[in-house]
Amino acid sequence: MGLLSVGTPLSWEETKYYANHVRHHGIEQFINLYHRLKERTNDCLYFGDEVEYTFVKFDDANRTARVCLKAQYYLEKLADLAKKGKGCKDVEWAHEYASYVIEGIPGKPFGALSSHFNTVEDNMKRRRKHIYSLLEHSDETILSITVFPRLGCPSFTYPEKPPLPTSSVSRSLFWPDEAINNSHPRFKTLTRNIRERRGKKVDINVPIFVDVNTPQPWIEDLPTEGSTDAKPNHIYMDAMGFGMGLSCLQMTFQASNILEARHLYDQLTPLTPILMALSAASPIYRGYLADIDHRWSVIAASVDDRTAEEKGEVPLKTDRFMINKSRYDSIDSYLSTEGSKYNDIPLVYDQEIFQRLRDGGIDDLLAKHFAHLFIRDPISLFKEKLTSDDEVDTDHFENIQSTNWQTMRFKPPPANSQIGWRVEFRPTECQLTDFENAAFTVFVVMLTRVILSYNLNMLIPISKVDENIKRAQKRDAVITERFYFRKSVSTSCSTPDASACIKKNQCSSSTINGGDASNTTLTSTSDQRPCSESYLQELSIDEIINGHADKFTGLIPFILDYMDNIEIDVDTRCTVSRYLDLISKRASGKLQTTARYIRNFVANHPDYKKDSVVSQEINYDLMKRFDQISKGLIACPDFLPDGKSKSKSSIPKAVLAANSDQTKS
Template sequence: MGLLSQGSPLSWEETQRHADHVRRHGILQFLHIYHAVKDRHKDVLKWGDEVEYMLVSFDHENKKVQLVLSGEEVLETLQEKGERTNPNHPTLWRPEYGSYMIEGTPGQPYGGTMSEFNTVEDNMRKRRQEATSLLGDNQAVCTITSFPRLGCPGFTLPEFRPRPVEGGASKSLFFPDEAINKHPRFSTLTRNIRHRRGEKVVINVPIFKDKNTPSPFIETFAEDDEAAKAAKPDHIYMDAMGFGMGNCCLQVTFQACSISEARYLYDQLATICPIVMALSAASPFYRGYVSDIDCRWGVISASVDDRTREERGLEPLKNNSYRISKSRYDSIDSYLSECGEKYNDLDLTIDREIYGHLLQEGIDHLLAQHVAHLFIRDPLTLFEEKIHLDDANESDHFENIQSTNWQTMRFKPPPPNSDIGWRVEFRPMEVQLTDFENSAYVVFVVLLTRVILSYKLDFLIPLSKVDENMKVAQKRDAVLRDRFYFRKDICKGGSAVVDGCGKAAGAEPAAEEYALMTIDTIINGKEGVFPGLIPILNSYLENMEVDVDTRCSILNYLKLIKKRASGELMTVARWMREFIAKHPDYKQDSVITDEINYSLLLKCNQIANELCECPELLGPAFRKVKYSGSKTDPSN
């Protein structure tokens, strides 16, 4: 999760005093990097995935499941047994926001050969097994996006009470500070977001109205005036960073061969983000209730929204410089490639002084406005030991701002003095229950980047439409019930797409360039409307030399994506909803009790470890290979 500096964290007041220093030197650091590597070409394709995991404990006697606050200890052992002992160890482990979370990646980046696709699932299995081997009896590593009873009384092991009145990082009514990773970055982020905003974060998620759900659904917080004002009728109220950053996701980072290719991929994939997010929907439950959304994006966006009332447009500007339209965790606000310029139809707030400085230094308009937009934000954490740096050889101040702009896509310059190239990160996916599913989504996205570059495809539409798609993608059953703006002719760019996008780059976009389509049409195609991404990927595969095993694996992954898009297979969110609805203890009141949560998580863990089949989610042909490492099946 971003930059993890060691040292003594400063208070918000101290950090704020150094904000201009961080921004000024962050720009100098970016310029040093840019001028050193702007002409770098021919970097080979490398890529890797990041999977976030939750540690859970099953109490089979009392039918209860809790989040285990041992992430730091498990992580320390994983790193000691892994990368510290063997630099070529096949897995890498990193901390995450929750002290019940860890993040696993492949030990080395994957390369550009097609056979690499056949190793992704095996590596994910290794990660699951490595982490599981360090857990106690009846504990498990789960890849679930949101823990259904996060923030409910007793949701952690050991149990801790929230401290909304006493001094603490979040002052949450529901989320104890002990559930936050002990690294000072995380509690400092939590505290400083609250201090900068001037109040606790406010998250309101619409509740799913079932047969016996109270209408209106109203929670009362008599002991907390702030909560009483913030909570909305018919919504699930949450008040802490942990409700967003305490969720899990699946991400992919690619190294491009040059800065121009990275900018092109950044733009093209930005339009794909809402489509894949809806396809990977896996988080319908919050704070012990059934919600009316299927994805975490809006929750996590609100959970780190540090904008003041002035910046949110609720009061006249007096102490702040800008009105800012979005949280710092949201969709991108501008395309970076020349062919994207005519589709930049959002009102972009930028730091004019930084923008002018970048132009003077030879940075082009599009990249300059991108960076100047990121730098309207304040640094949220700063360590005493990291204030005065060597701008020519360090990039901590740049990364301080860059890594706390959590957008759907991230454009990543190389670290100083490294052999790493220009990269882009694809960030909207929800993590899936099984290694097979997670591999399928990763392979689909990576293969799509190969096709975009090989066929010079053009998915660009106005960014305002991408924003609309992001809102729609989070809705309940958006995959089946909603339509998304998508470009109709994706081959118009021809061979000129990467290098300048043809002579039409300056023309205004026409409404007939795009249309509203179902995800089934976008993914699988519809005659006379759109060719479909899966048929295009299949065509690409037919023209590539691929060994039989790899081809078989890829086709199985694409089959999952194809069937999720058509509705033949359920999304994880839909499957979870139906599981809850059919549970004998569910009262059709939108409440997820401890026992219901236990049944759901036990089933999720059995599916993840291939102890049972789940044809609604994975299809009837999904292989069933009993994994002997599971410690959580009560029949063991």
């Protein structure tokens, strides 16, 4: 969730007063940090993941499922066990925005050796097992789902808490304050300040999925007061929680140095829409089937603090910039020399901050990147953090850096730590099982290794990345949409043959496994200037992932070739191959995405009236099904590879016993 400073939160008016102060000192802090650490090199290629878990409460007698507002309670139990030396080994836990969600991460990063790919799923299983063991009631469970289908519906929380549209921090018609994490003042402060900065509460409109019995036009009967932004044929939501209360899977990669981090940031960016479509898992909002499968536009709207002037709805008068996107959106510029040729959309940035960065010794591309991020105001500020030592502190820098939630994040080393230059990959939806989450994590990690080892060029114009992101969120995008992609991603040889490339590259497989990558260069080895778009083509996800004989080698064939060229033990190869099998079959449509599985479940439920409504009964049965799949109690051959949903190793025996009767029925 970002920086969690401790202190007394300031009101929006106070925060606004100090905005320039935070921006000024934040930039000074970055300049100082940059010069301390710009020569840092030879860092290990560590990686890590973040998985978010939703607490769910069942009422079997009344056939209801609700989110359980006990995340803080269980976090305290987890912390207490850790203090006593009884915590889960190599696992850490963190707060999230919603009071029904916690985040689990590895206690220490996974290493650069290929054998570490074989430990990711085990770590995820131990996280889940540890939480399961703490649950105090048999009607409670945890699910690694992206969205609880009936968020915002009447009585969607346990205990039941009503929304207070005239007095709550969000002013929502649907969302109670109690569903916001109350353990840290940052969360409600963000909610209040976003609403006050934009001058009204947030408005989220998601297109409704029109089924045979869905009224046309579809218009909800909502209270007039507070719902004027609702659009016909759209599901209306009006609180930050509808976005920040969702869950995701994120991955962070440490590079060997700053140049390699910038290179990875750029090269992974065109892959963000591809992983969006592959991981799609959120087709239901506020109890209605939507015509999208991915959360991205929902969460972008949920934290969009732009004013009418900044959106271009009225002429600029008191605000400084017209801003094209929410602060939660896709990136607007590449950071490497080779990437700069593809920066084809106007970049809005603060000229004064840009000049200070240039005067401070920051190159043009990086200066524009941070001058762009710093057009935003701080939206959560604490009184005790106003005074800072810019030589050593980074709180003001992180205040704005961590509230620009983009598809990729370039992350300088934290102050006073051994952590190096990193990039964060942020678009992936949370998957239901540890096997799936591990598969997506390892797949993206393997892509970083292949990109660096083969010196691949994934770059396409930023405008095409933005178009791909729009397509990736559409219903069934993984099998129906086509995406802009390069005809060839090879740079060091004239053919897309991976095995030939690795033999010609200076960046050897031993380097990728932890050697010296300090000689990494960001200068393109081929002169494929994007003066035209002849180097681009539109491909299906299947063609991008699995390849096509006449169009593209395929990302998985590159990974397989890479594994043939490095030292990798049999067990790890087998594990990675299982993960690639899942990714391959999701891409080809042989296995359903989570979103498609949900849609089919709803469509075939006896209570579904083909009217786009996901009733309490449907939701209960879906959450029960998800609980059984998560615990390995049933197989889903159309959703998971054979046998992958049957592993019970991560579930305590007591939990399995408590569920056995339900499974038999």
